[in-house]
Amino acid sequence: MNNFFYRLQSAAARLMYGRNGVDQLGWALLALYLLLRAAGGLIRVPALRAGFGLLSFAAVVLALWRVFSRDLAKRRAENARFLRRWYPVRTLFRDARARRADRAHKYVKCSCGAWCRVPRGVGKVELMCPRCGEKRIVKT
């Protein structure tokens, strides 16, 4: 039995040798597939539902095609382009989660776009934005 699994494993390794495999763009396409499937499940209009089904199918086909692709240079360039767009978005999400998790501070967004942090429970304070210097009164 062990031998069987060993052979299965080495067969898989041979199959994947020199191929792109699953990169971050691959995971993103898979997530897109699941999202489109879930969205399609909620839609009552048959034509629209079919459209979502087709798009989700296209996403999974593209994902699989990229996994088995042998043109590593092109696939890596695609993945890099994807990451350049994705990382700033991910940072926004991570920062928002960190602000929510921080119960000790209140976060105030300034008109210049900067986030200002004030300790909670100190009453009314005057806050000066460290980026643009704008002052405002904040209730903590």
Ligand SMILES: [Zn+2]
């Ligand atoms: Zn500011």
